[in-house]
Amino acid sequence: MYELLYDAWLKEKKNREVQKLPENFYVKIAEYMRKLRKEGRMLDEKSVKAKVLRRKTKNIEAMVKELLWLRWEKIVRKALEDRKIPENVLTLEEQRWSQRLVSLFEDFESFCDKVLMGKMEKPLREQPSMMVLRFLEDVPAIVGADMRTYGPFKAEDVATLPFENARILIRRGVAVKIELDYTT
Numbered sequence: 001m002y003e004l005l006y007d008a009w010l011k012e013k014k015n016r017e018v019q020k021l022p023e024n025f026y027v028k029i030a031e032y033m034r035k036l037r038k039e040g041r042m043l044d045e046k047s048v049k050a051k052v053l054r055r056k057t058k059n060i061e062a063m064v065k066e067l068l069w070l071r072w073e074k075i076v077r078k079a080l081e082d083r084k085i086p087e088n089v090l091t092l093e094e095q096r097w098s099q100r101l102v103s104l105f106e107d108f109e110s111f112c113d114k115v116l117m118g119k120m121e122k123p124l125r126e127q128p129s130m131m132v133l134r135f136l137e138d139v140p141a142i143v144g145a146d147m148r149t150y151g152p153f154k155a156e157d158v159a160t161l162p163f164e165n166a167r168i169l170i171r172r173g174v175a176v177k178i179e180l181d182y183t184t
Helices: 002-014 025-041 048-080 092-117 163-171
Strands: 130-135 158-162 175-177
Touching (some): 002 025, 025 048, 092 163, 163 175
Antiparallel strands (some): 130 175
16 A cells, blocks of 8 residues: 555656546545554553654655645646636545536636626525526536536526536526515
8 A cells, every 4th residue: 555655646746747546546545544543552652663654644644645735736826827627536525526626716717706896696605505497408427616526407497506516607698596476
């Protein structure tokens, strides 16, 4: 497992683009860390083997942290450059971060535009958390701001989605808000 981690870390350091990781990479690393810690608890703290294991564990922790930060920085840089990273390169966890990051940047750009145009919406804390939409075209499944999966949707489907996601879909022209009348 150490070799797998080292190879991934080295590739990430040497390349400007995000590198593909083996399947379930983070799960495997977490299991490896769990085994190292368990092994360390079973050794006499003063033994040479325990000291070597502690040093090895610290080195692995440093490598994992640097690998995670390198990948995070690349994901953020790509989002800032409005460039997409191929999804097959990112792990599932990283895909969620990337989607949320892109959504955050889109919200920020929209906010800037509204300020500059003199058009402000109600503050976010007063906005509803969910919105009902009617889809104008087919849309694949998405991960919502609440980390739940929504869809896939067909044209004319009606669904309730987190406000942040609904706003993006409306802005892209693939859905429209349905106004609900509770007075009848």
